[in-house]
Every structure is written in structure tokens, then in C-alpha cells.
Amino acid sequence: MRQRIIPPTISFTPEMRPNAWDLAALPLVLGVLWLLAFGGSQMSTPYNLGDPLPMSLDPGSLPYYLLRSFLRMAAGLAASLLFTVVYATLAAKSRYAEKILVPILDILQSIPILGFLSITVTGFIALFPGNLLGVECAAIFAIFTSQAWNMTFSLYQSLRTVPHDLAEAAEMYHLSSWQRFWRLELPFATPPLIWNMMMSVSGGWFFVVASEAITVSGQNILLPGIGSYISMAIAAKNLTAIGWAILTMLVGILIYDQLFFRPLVAWADKFKFESIPGEDIPSSWLLTHMQRSKIMRTLASLPGLAWNASLPLFRRRHDGLGQPTRSVRSYPWMDKAWNALVAVTAAYALIRISDVVRVEVGLPEVLHVILLGLATALRVIVLIIIASLIWVPVGVWIGLRPKLAQTVQPIAQFMAAFPANLMFPVAVILIQKYNASVEIWTSPLMILGTQWYILFNVIAGAMSIPTDLKDAGGNFGLKGWLRWKRLILPSIFSSYVTGAITASGGSWNASIVSEMVSWGNTTLMATGVGAYIAEATQKGDFPRIWLGCCVLSGFVILFNRLLWRRLYRLAEERWRID
């Protein structure tokens, strides 16, 4: 059955009488609303830097901490969505804005967010003096920065690739830009945007955990939440508490998936531009339930009404006949002036930053940090290779068995969402117990959370190898290595590259928390730029944080340009199955 959309008009007819579905739906929604209100009120309590925040290791308070972490995630996602719509629309619609916004976005997405946490938190505390909201905002900001960029890119790409004939039809049928945005551009961009939101949220749990326990000017601030609970458990060497936290997180991710993303994906299916026959139509018990409940349908149509009312308000007022209403002309000198302005500003910023770093840190240390960057780069490369060697065969094996793949695929996606930093204490204990090398054995932590992207992308790639190709391969007796070389590897290459890019990007970011791990009062430090940033953060040494982050970003950008982008292009052109 195809999902039906909720009609945007309300008609007060006998159909409005509550039905059986309402009995269950209504308490559910009211309950969620109450939780939101309660959790939200807790976010803006009075607070001064240095005040202790009451936290306990009692597993009974975990649901409350989960709610607080949830709200942070939701707030971060809402902020990301708002940012995405404004930024991407601006970049897609204005030629001048595009010239700076797109490169900035490109840089932003390769900046290690965690390193900047202690810088931003100071600003936010100053913004809300005497209130916890400042610290909350800093944590939400960290989550926001981990989610916004890829969503923005996705929307920007979609806005730039709106099918030409639909754009012409919109123009022909007199849609104003406001109407075109809502009727054409946003619907067209919705499916990829929601997919990116899911990816963002699954990466975001890691940052929720990492950003709740913040160190500012030597002060440890623990925001009530799962992340702080973990930090406390680590400090207290309480392994049982860590077990409870892991369990709570698992339940939390499951709830987010079932109550939020499943319904969203099922609903967004109607916006898919081309449907592939035979493809499974995503479904969600919650959405089906909601659409059958009449009260819910009425409630859901309320925002639709306001939106519908806005369409005629912002309509196009001219007819296209007679004198032209506006003339669009481009002045070449304006382009040049704009370019010059951008170049001068960028040069100025570069000079200022390098000044600060040179005066405060000195050139020899810069070289030292670059060497540290190389050490981290080596780790990332080796880890991606090892993870690929393990997960590509496994992923292919699973992907070629459709029944199995359908069970494993959600598990792999789920594992990717699970914040790997919850597992770090376990690693510390193991390293200590076996007296293993810190340099080597802290490295796997970097890829613990991100390796799953390789797995589930490879599974998806193997699942989509066309049956006729597989049949032809079987018919000509392709076996063993030849089968891999001629059929399997080329078919999964582009999915693999997508997964590996995500995994490597995530690993760079994770280096900040994984190269320096602690358990109680033991702290293990590996050699790398991640540990350098983490150490500087603990000391509140801003110039060194800046330097570390710049070097880390530089490496990420270099990697993207020299390796991943080329591989991606190769995958697009050479090994595309069409």
C-alpha cells in the first residue's frame, strides 16, 4: 500500500469523531509534549561558573539524563535545519554569496569540532550570565557543528539540480519564488536532506557524549546527560555504571529511530523523484498509526493551513506583458570588486592568525605539530586499510544474501550511531591489564565508531549489483579472484568510496578524544595531533588549540583533495552502473 499524504484542509464532518487509533495516539503525543516541556525548563536554571551540578551514578536517574541528552540532540538538529535552509538557499540563489559560502562550507566541514568546544563555551557563558543556558548552548553548538555541514551541502546540491523542465513549468505557471521554494525546490530536496539528517544524527550521538562534559579554564562542567554520567563513571572507575549507560544509549537510539526517523523516512518517500520499481517502500508503524488517527490528522494539518495561507500572500504580481518589471543586468566590474574584497579579507585573516601562532607558539613547535599530524595521518590510513580488508569481504558476503542483508543492514547503521566513546574506558582497562603499547592500541578507538560506515555502504553496494550481471558472471564461469576483480569490486567501488570517506572524516575528528583516554586517574596519551589538541584544551591554552586545529584541518583538506575527491570522481565516471 502506498502511504497517503495528510490532506491539508480541515473539514468539520462526522469523520472528525475520534476513532480507535486516537485512543493510543493521543496519550503518546501528550506524553511526549510533557517531557519536552519538563526537560526544556530544566535547561535554563540559574548557574554560575564553579557551581556544582548535581549528578548521581544511580541508574534510576539515567532516563532523566537520556531525556536531557535527547533535547540537546533535538535542539542541535533544529538549529542545523534552520541553518541549512538559510545558508543553502542563499548559496544557491545568489551568485555573490555562492562564491564565498561554498568554500567556507567546504572548510567548515573539515574542522575538528571538538577542539573548538572550549573556545566557544566561553563565549556562550558570557552570552547568558548566571544561567545554565550558556553552557547548554555551547554543547548544542558542538552538536550543531557536527550535523549542519553535510545537510547544508545536500540542500545546496539539490537546489542546484532541480530538474530543468519542472523549473520551467513552475515559471510558466506563474509561481513566485516563495511558492517555487515550497512547491518545487524543498520537496525535491527532501529525500536526500532527510537521509543526511539521519547520517548527521547518527554521527551526532558521539558529540552529545563528548560535549556534555566540558572543561573551561580548569573547571569541569558536567551538564546533566548521558555523556556526563559516563565521565563521572570513568572518574569513579565504576564499570557497572558504564554498562548501564551503554544500555541506556542503545535504548535511546532505538527510540529516536522508531519515533522520529522511521516516520520521517516513510513520509518523505512520496517526494522521491524517481521510484525504482521493485524497491521496498519504507514504512513506519508510527506513521501508519498517526495517519489512521483522525485527531492526529487534524492536528497535523494545522501547520499546513498556515502555510497554504502564505502561498497567495507571496504571489507574483506582474503578468509578464508590457514593460519589463525589472531588469537583471550583470556588471563585470562588480564581479571583480567582489572577488577582490573576498581575497583581501582572506589574506588579512591569514596574516592575523599566523601572527598569533608565531608570537605565542613559535615556528619550531609548528613543525612539531605538523609531525604529530603525520603520526595521526599514518594511524588513519592504516586503520582505514585494515577496516576495509575486514569489512569489504564481510559486507559483500552479507550483501549477496538479500535475506541476511535485510537483518544486518539496520544493525550496522545502528552501530554507526552508537557513540563509540562509551567504549573507551574498556580499552583503557585492557591496555593497562596487558601492559600493551599505548601508541598502537589506542588507535583502534579512532575507527571504532566509524568503521560501520564502510560496512553498511559495502552491503548496500553488494545488494545493488544487478541480477543480470551476477547471472552473466555465473554463466561465463567467473570464479574466485577473477569474479572479485571483474564483477564484485567494480560494482561496489562507488559505495565503498562513499563509506570510506565518511569513515576517514569521522576518524580524524575522533582522534581528539581517542588519542588521550583516561580511566580514574590514569591517563593514556598517544603521539598525535589529536592528543596535542586534547592536552591544550585541558590547559585552556587557546593559541595551541588553534594551532592544533589548523594543522588537523589542513590534513583533512589535503586528504580530501588529493585522495578522496579523486577516488570519488573515478567512481562516478568509470565504475558507475547505469
Next chain:
Amino acid sequence: MTINPDEDLIHLAGVRKAFRAPDRSERTVLEGVNFRLREGEIVALLGKSGSGKSTLLRIIAGLIKANGGDVLYRGRTINGPAKGIAMVFQSFALFPWLTVQQNVELGLEAMAVPSAEREDRALKVIDVIGLGGFESAYPRELSGGMRQRVGFARALVMEPDVLLMDEPFSALDVLTAETLRSDLLELWQERQIPTKGILFVSHNIEEAVTMADRVLIFSSDPGRVKAEIPVNLSHPRDTEAPAFKAIVDEIYAVMTQQPQRAAGSPAEPLSLGYRLPEATPHKIEGMLEALAEEDTGTADIPILAEQLELPDDTLFQLLEAGRLLGFIKVDHGDVALLPAGRAYVNGNTAQRKEIFAEHLLHHISLATHIRRVLDERRDHRAPENRFLQELEDYLTDDEAERVLELVINWGRFAEVFEYDYNSGVLSLPEEDEPAASEGDASAAE
């Protein structure tokens, strides 16, 4: 008779359109186009692909601005999509996330027509166009023919004076197109729709003659109205009637007619950037073989079209390719096999390739040019971008890419050069490399 522009639905005088290339040079697509659409008329635009007919339609629609000349709707200049003009698209251009009814209401909604009236008008049109019962369906649930009916309903609900159609039936199968065409004609003749004039682009000559009161034939580079052929037949028109066939023949003759050259000038000089027709060697071969089966080696073009079961525009491309390569002669709607074409058909695979290679290098200057560059270079290799850039001086980027790809395809078939997809490098076939080159290579090492 005096011409009063205000009485025409659409009046074009001296319309010119040029697109600016990235290197700021201009490419003229339309030049000096004059045209009138009067009330009660259906007019068809025919022409080779790339002759600017779609561009002209979009200028009238207000989607593209002309660079010069007058574009008037009921005496007023068109500067954007006008209320009295609606358009039907080749690709249907329906919004997949809107239901049939929402799609039909789109234009009314944009103009803030109250929702009750909107629904009323939409349902009426949906009924008339034969979509009743599908109001709440999504486009993806409908067949191609039904989708285009939605396209028509969306246009007709605006109650347009002028209906523009850009190859509205070409994405449909023959039977569906036929039904939709006759349904539309019926609505038009019975005045069930308020539309006062229809202008449509077509690539199907029979379709144009079936529907139109006048057929305009476009020539390309730059696009101009080359001929105007009135169709004074009563509806419904019998496609087998001699009068109908005579008009179809006449259009074929006009469309395959060569531009007149000054007397005594040599065979048309083919510039490097000539817009080569899209035709594969094997299709050209098929056409030559079909011609050779006729005793005289000549055929009437409409008959050849029927025999080969090819759409008109494909056939025109094949004919032009055959003519450019010097295999056939096209004259007054007849095709004749030239001696070279006859020799080609009679040859075996190797001989055919040889003949093709000889004619390719002799007649197609782009192929000659590529081969010369490869011959002159020491390593006999050259990147494709080198030629692409040269072509972009004459053609749009897309066209340049298409033409180069085509010549590479012909050259590979004729084995006069080779091409590596991964590196994008053209090279000489190994057996063609002069023996000296091996000495060169070893000297270089």
C-alpha cells in the same frame, strides 16, 4: 490586406536570439524570425533538431528573452510568462509529490484563486480531458499517456488563449499518441476548450500534417523560417488520402533540400565546427542496404521512412550523414545511392571499413583534422580536450562534446584512430603507425 499586429494572438517580427558562450562569443540560434498566430489556427513548427524551434516556443512562452525584434501577444510585448499563454511540455514536467488535482491546480494556486473555485475548475477540466476518477492519484501511478493528459489539464485549466506544446506526443508510444492527438483535436473542434490558437513543435511530419492548419519549416544555423506550407484539408484527415500524402511529400522535399549556394561554387565547404548529424555507422549501413535493395537504387523519402520504421528526425540525421559522407544524393524528396554507396554495400567487412575510412577522411573535416594532428605528433597521441576546445569555438559545450564523441565513434569504426576512455587520449591504430615511430620511441628512451 494590412497587417495589424493587435489582431494576431502572437506576432513575431525580426526575432533574434543569441546565446553567450563562456568565452563571451555569441552563437546565433534564431535570426530574423517573422511569424503570426491568428485566432482559430493550429500551427506546427518542424525542423531539424537544433534549429531553434524549442527556443522560439520558449520565447513566446516568456521563459527566454529574445535579443532583438518584436514579440507580441495581442499587441503587447511579452516579457515573462503571460496569463493568456500556457504550455505543455515534452517530458510532462509534472510535480511527482502532488496529486493529479494538485498538479492541475498549481497555476490557479499561484495566482491565488480561492480554493473552492480552484477545485471546481480543476475537476471540470480533469473530467473533460478524461482523467475523472484519478484526481487523487500521484503521477507515478499513471501511464505516460495519462501523465500527459495531466499536463494538458494543467494547461487548459488556466483557460489560455494560446496553447503552446513542445513535442507533446513524442515521449508516448504510437497508439497512445494517436489517441491523445485525436482527443485534443475533438475538444478543439467542438469548442469545449476556450483556447483560440495552438502552436506546437513536432518532429513528426505526419503528426504535423494531421493536426495543423499551417506547417512552418525551420532551417538551422541560425534558425529561420524556411518555408510555410498550408494544410487545407478538412478534419478528420485521412493519412492515406492522396492529398494528404502530397503534402507530406512536399514537406519531406523541403526539409531535405540543400541550402542554395551561389552558382558555380564548389560542393559545400564543411567547417570544423559543422554540427554533424547523430548517426551510428551501423544505422547508416542499414539505410544504404535498404536503398540497395531498390532496383534503381533510389527511393522516395516517406517510403524509406516507413520501410526503416524510423522516426522522421532520426531518418533526417541518417540521410544527412550519408550525404555528407558522399554515399547518397538527396534531391526533391528522393534519395539515390551514389557509386561509392553501392561499392560500400557490395564490399565485405574489411572493404566496407576501407571505404568508410576513405570517405570519412575526405569529407568530414573534423576527422581529417584529428588524423592530421595525430600523424604529425611524434608519439601519435593527443588528448581529446585539445579538439574539444577547438570545437567549443563554434558550438555550445554540449554540442561540441556530442560532435566529438560522434566523430570518435566514426573514426573507431573506420579504424583511422583509436580512443582510450580512461585517459581521454586519441591515438593512431598501431598498424598505422609509421615504422619510423618505433625508432623515435627507442631514441627517446
